[in-house]
Amino acid sequence: MEWGVLPTYIDDPKLQADRRRNMINVRSERILEDKKSYWYRLCKQRCLIPVSGTFEHRAVKGWKKKVPYFIGAEGRELFYLPDLY
Incomplete structure (x- = not known):
């Protein structure tokens, strides 16, 4: 590795x-x-992006398309994701 x-x-x-x-x-x-x-x-070149949530997609056996799941911070309207530009 x-x-x-x-x-x-x-x-x-x-x-x-x-x-x-x-x-x-x-x-x-x-x-x-x-x-x-x-x-x-x-x-x-770094920044913070304010978001209310993000989506993760999960493959479900027997389904052709992945299912999106919304992920957010409990008790918060916004949180920040780090990013590079």
């Missing part, structure tokens, strides 16, 4: 794996200011 930053700007899976392995030894000063880096987005 592997873990690491997945560079979303590279489409080829083999190149993604190579780049991910190389990002382990990157200097922090450079990676935080590199606008192509996932870490840059974590630090500079």
Whole structure:
């Protein structure tokens, strides 16, 4: 099993794996200011989205379509979901 930053700007899976392995030894000063880096987005391009709830879809045996279930916070009209832009 592997873990690491997945560079979303590279489409080829083999190149993604190579780049991910190389990002382990990157200097922090450079990676935080590199606008192509996932870490840059974590630090500079984050936001909160106010929602009343979200839907999860569950497959039901014998049904062709998945069934949507609404999930909300009990006792709250709104809550926030983190996001990157």
